[in-house]
Amino acid sequence: MPFPRSAGILLHPTSFPGRFGIGDLGIEAYRFIDFLAQSYQQIWQVLPLGPTGYGNSPYASYSSMAGNPLLISPERLRDDGLLAEEDFHNLSAFSADKVDYEQAEQTKMPLLKKGYDNFKDKATSVLQQEFEGFCEAKAYWLDDYALYTALKKAHDGASWHTWEPEIAKRQPEALEQWRQQLHEEIFYQKYLQFEFFRQWSELKSYANMRGIQIVGDIPIYVAHDSADVWGNPEIFCLNEETGESALMAGVPPDYFSATGQLWGNPIYNWEKLQRLDFQWWVQRFKAMLDYVDIIRIDHFRGFQAYWSVKQGEPTAVNGEWVEAPGEALFQAIAEQLGKLPVLAEDLGTITPEVEALRDQFEFPGMKILQFAFGSGSDNPYLPFCYHRNCVVYTGTHDNDTTVGWFNQLSDYEKESLLRYLGCTSSEGIHWDLIRLALSSVANQAIIPLQDILGLGTEARMNMPSQAEGNWGWRYQPDVLTGELGDRLKTLNETYGRAPTVRGEG
Secondary structure, three states: OOOOOEEEEEOOHHHOOOOOOOOOOOHHHHHHHHHHHHOOOOEEEOOOOOOEOHHHOOOOEOOOOOOOHHHOOHHHHHHOOOOOHHHHOOOOOOOOOEOOHHHHHHHHHHHHHHHHHHHHHHOOHHHHHHHHHHHHHOHHHHHHHHHHHHHHHHOOOOOHHHOOHHHHOOOHHHHHHHHHHOHHHHHHHHHHHHHHHHHHHHHHHHHHHOOOEEEEEEEOOOOOOOHHHHHOHHHEOEOOOOOOEOEEEEEOOOOOOOOOEEEEEEOEOHHHHHHOOOHHHHHHHHHHHHHOOEEEEEOHHHHOEEEEEEOOOOOOOOEEEEEOOHHHHHHHHHHHHOOOOEEEOOOOOOOHHHHHHHHHOOOOEEEEHHHOOOOOOOOOOOHHHOOOOEEEEOOOOOOOOHHHHHHOOOHHHHHHHHHHHOOOOOOOHHHHHHHHHHHOOOOEEEEEHHHHOOOOHHHOOOOOOOOOOOOOEOOOOOOOOHHHHHHHHHHHHHOOOOOOOOOOO
């Protein structure tokens, strides 16, 4: 659906300041929302919120519907009487500008476990009833996730397809035996999800009250080692004997990679999904709409046709395009959930068929300014080529920051860009690109916080070709100044992106 003209900021919650080594849903999250409201933003975009595994990528989660326990705020548990301030004495010393995921986990998880113990002993009857209601309402994904996570812990983190065959293949007697054996751990995992959902829901309500809508990512594929695949093997293309991916996801060779990208995620069994009226996808969208107001679909083109690679192939070269039932899927979701508040990540090699699917449902596509200046005047990322129903970014979480990107351009490319912008100097180049995005006809303009702060490559969130060392950037608590907010407020007023009615808070 087309959205009103507005502006927003891209920032993942792990990037908030705080004393526990990783950003969370505590006071700094509320201060950030206040900054958004004061600077006349109407959008906060986050990355996937699920529990992460190797590499800490939010796009490789153990569940497409669960929340990351590391985002739970211990200070809010303290405010609820489940922890005490003395529990925070002798905390580890953390870097203020980088997440140390391992150290953060070693610090936060014992605190969350203590909060859980106190919840069992001291929680009010109202809080206990809230927990029971949560478990009942979310059982369609929570039961499998809690059991999967408990089983994974009992198997020292091993992937589900290496577990004993009877539990890997979900034989009913084995499932019941393990449920009884792991009852306490299962309960604990449900509690963690309850606290995450409670804290996130309160934060979202505060954002909405202040006139901020939250945009969240839904990656098209899920990790093979996840509660989704273990709990629903029939809707994925798996090797029946080993449980491994029989068909793997990726993209074909292109200008950027001679061997393409082999992601390894299992391909969906779309025929089976369609026979089941896409219920798993409907549930997934339903779960996402509990967390966010607008859903950004990652790798949208895969809903029209996807690149399929057989198990055993070392690269993505020997794959094939296979048509997907995207039209039937989105119709089924809309019939059950209503008009879809969706943004389509339509980057990469996009065909007329993909554009037709996007436009049939009026999903806004994406425009990236960093892609606009490497060719001629027909480049679709140049602002004068835009249609209104799109969202423009200076860059995304996969791009370098605008300052870092500009610094690595050739002298000729720099001169061409400055000529396009009508600038005689590159000083403040990030503000020039921000102004270009905000002044465009695109209905929505979303800017990474790193670009608003004018930071270089050191603040880059993700390098797609690099397996480790990503997702770590954090900002300092004193950088969101009134002066910065006023500058953004003025730009949003100037370019017609200011809200007509402000939320109060």
